[in-house]
Amino acid sequence: MNIGIVGLGLIGGSLGLDLRTLGHRVLGVSRQVQTCERAIVRGAVDEASVDLRLMQQAEVVFLCTPLGVMEATVKDLVPHLAATTVLTDVGSVKGWVMRTIAPHWSNFVGGHPMAGTAESGIEAAKPNLFVNCPYVLTPTAETPAVAVQQVEALIRPLRVRLVHCQPEEHDQAVAWISHLPVMISASLLAACQNESDSKVLNLAKALASSGFRDTSRVGGGNPELGMMMAQYNTEALVRSLHAYRDTLAQFISQIEQQDWEALHTTLLQTQQFRPTFIKD
């Protein structure tokens, strides 16, 4: 099958590598000539161009640009697509995509492959990036069932864990497990940074180890990722932040009131809850 990939970064490039291995002909578009060249050299695409007209031949197109340029890109793209072409995205927020991007193309399927590394760009692309990772699809009442089936048939051989849900359910779930952790972890770093006693701050630096390392990791990541979460998933993130703020207030109150029985119950519950949620 002829597959189009618009946006040759980590996700687009890795999709290209796997889909070519599976025997598809992969056509890539990037805004940068150099990225096109590197995508060919790295084997992520068969052909690449800075010109969206290359997508005329594609039967399924993966939209792999950052959310910030996705709407402008899709407007430029759709005049070049054949009427039967299926368009699917890989954006990490789905409500906004279904509201803003989907209306531009009737054969649109919202998607989110949940794989990644700390690196980004075509040089970070690698084979089998998606193996065992969730790949969420968010079809709505307007999504043609045959388009969903085509996307599924393409991605299932990547050995992903296919998940279907509503766009809003996806956004609230990723607010809990990804976007909220970034904000509370960044708040930890910001609060430490504000410590006015320089002796305490230097001592904290000398003593910090794995507990601080793990809890602060996602808060010290790429600011553009945090911005994307806040700008495109505002509602779900704010809902999680409010719930978190209230829970934190309960912890503070239990400690201030020295209500050790209540604190013990809470800590026992969080200890028991975590293994039901995630395995170390």
Added chain:
Amino acid sequence: MNIGIVGLGLIGGSLGLDLRTLGHRVLGVSRQVQTCERAIVRGAVDEASVDLRLMQQAEVVFLCTPLGVMEATVKDLVPHLAATTVLTDVGSVKGWVMRTIAPHWSNFVGGHPMAGTAESGIEAAKPNLFVNCPYVLTPTAETPAVAVQQVEALIRPLRVRLVHCQPEEHDQAVAWISHLPVMISASLLAACQNESDSKVLNLAKALASSGFRDTSRVGGGNPELGMMMAQYNTEALVRSLHAYRDTLAQFISQIEQQDWEALHTTLLQTQQFRPTFIKD
């Protein structure tokens, strides 16, 4: 030298293993006969007893019990000590120890070896646990200089990083890097647990990966550790919690107000701050 260790858990047992390797004679006391036997079998002590009179021969005694039984233990212990014996503890809170334990023995040196594993107890004890780890000593105006020197001479061969500071500085620093992270991480778990939409909660479980794993790790740990932090380091922990609550409120406000410039500045600062604090 004859070394005493009261409390044969992870820290006491590991100190015994290393100090015996260095040629000292190690005498251990535990409340449990079985722990005494295991400590001998594992090579953590030369002799062990449930009777504190064994400490009569010790020139330096490491107090390695949990904070919760430390005061009762030191009261029982001091009648058996020779007047020149140096007593030092390994408690993870130092203000409380210097106020509560130190007054029971003039030759007392507050200490905190900052090593550990997720495991506890004599079976978790292992050689070289303290290599490259900070070992904090908190001498005060009342602490005899010669006692500090004796403890230092004993622990320096364990290849620890010796750190001196005030007890209150220690407690505020560990509040930032250890005790606050536990509470904010536990709050994350508790907030998720309160999600009333079971479809969202199940989806969050299916999608959670490394970001959630790392941020929630210390909050899902042993409740007794969290209790110890809250009960014995209340003041410093509450101070950090208040500062954290205020920083979190700023994040929430920036997102609610869609003040993306301010949020971007903050996230850039936390990204730049983290590597000055801790290395991955």
